[in-house]
Amino acid sequence: MSAFTSSTHGIPVTTEVPRHVAIIMDGNGRWARQRHLPRVAGHRRGVEAVRVAIKASVAVGIEYLTLFAFSSENWRRPAEEVSILMDLFLRALEQEVAKLHANGIRLRIVGDLGRFAPRIRELIATGEALTADNTRLTLTIAANYGGRQDIADAAQRYFAAHPEAALPGAPPLRADELTPCLAMSYAPEPDLFIRTGGEQRISNFLLWQLAYTELYFTDLLWPDFDATALDAALASYRSRERRFGRTTDQVQAARG
Numbered sequence: 001m002s003a004f005t006s007s008t009h010g011i012p013v014t015t016e017v018p019r020h021v022a023i024i025m026d027g028n029g030r031w032a033r034q035r036h037l038p039r040v041a042g043h044r045r046g047v048e049a050v051r052v053a054i055k056a057s058v059a060v061g062i063e064y065l066t067l068f069a070f071s072s073e074n075w076r077r078p079a080e081e082v083s084i085l086m087d088l089f090l091r092a093l094e095q096e097v098a099k100l101h102a103n104g105i106r107l108r109i110v111g112d113l114g115r116f117a118p119r120i121r122e123l124i125a126t127g128e129a130l131t132a133d134n135t136r137l138t139l140t141i142a143a144n145y146g147g148r149q150d151i152a153d154a155a156q157r158y159f160a161a162h163p164e165a166a167l168p169g170a171p172p173l174r175a176d177e178l179t180p181c182l183a184m185s186y187a188p189e190p191d192l193f194i195r196t197g198g199e200q201r202i203s204n205f206l207l208w209q210l211a212y213t214e215l216y217f218t219d220l221l222w223p224d225f226d227a228t229a230l231d232a233a234l235a236s237y238r239s240r241e242r243r244f245g246r247t248t249d250q251v252q253a254a255r256g
């Protein structure tokens with residue numbers, strides 16, 4: 001069961017540094033095209049940028065970093081690109097898990113893993129088990145993830161655990177009852193959402209959890225995203241007033 005309630009239910013404690021940052025890493029293809037390189041070159045540099053982002057997140061004290069690596073809609077891409085992305089994922093797991101562990105990072109993967117190769121699933125299972133007790137940063141990779149399916153799965157899990165809730169005359173289901181059934185119930189909701197690559201959309205990422213997240217969009221392409229770019233996003237975050245439905249006066253009074 002989750003230690004975290006929903007932002008639409010209670011009022012989360014907010015801090016200067018966001019506890020949880022969720023990123024849509026977009027723009028690898030355009031980064032490559034600008035250089036007349038194949039798209040794969042952009043994806044390779046994208047993996048480099050992931051390393052940089054993890055390091056920078058640890059340095060500033062972010063507790064949860066969630067990265068959208070492959071959406072449930074990305075299977076629509078040409079088979080060759082999908083296969084290259086799978087290969088990069090496999091290699092990253094092979095090469096990085098030990099380093100993550102050495103740095104005290106807990107690794108979690110969310111998404112429908114059923115479509116991944118057995119070797120990838122194996123590496124995920126051993127990587128998650130190896131790093132399960134680490135506390136410095138929780139790194140979540142969303143792979144074959146879709147926000148809508150996450151909500152549908154949560155409902156299914158809820159009714160499987162509470163069959164009486166489906167009976168006629170049962171009390172109406174409250175939104176916060178689904179929260180512990182979501183794939184990321186181990187994490188608080190994201191405080192800050194970042195999307196690189198210039199598009200201003202959610203693309204079926206964490207639909208439920210982004211209800212009260214501060215949104216930040218940058219034209220930088222993902223391979224160019226670095227510690228300075230993260231600092232700019234964090235500065236923007238610090239300038240926001242998170243009201244969670246209240247008035248500014250109430251927020252200021254609560255701050256004391």
Ligand code: IPE
Nearest residue numbers: 025026027028029030031069
């Ligand atoms: C993000 O970069 C990586 C994945 C979606 C896997 P893109 O590959 O979407 O890059 P653009 O948007 O085509 O530039």
Ligand code: IPE
Nearest residue numbers: 024025026068069070071203
């Ligand atoms: C979103 O990027 C998914 C990931 C970064 C993994 P896309 O490039 O797939 O998003 P759309 O298609 O432009 O919305």
Ligand code: MG
Nearest residue numbers: 026027028197
């Ligand atoms: Mg894209």
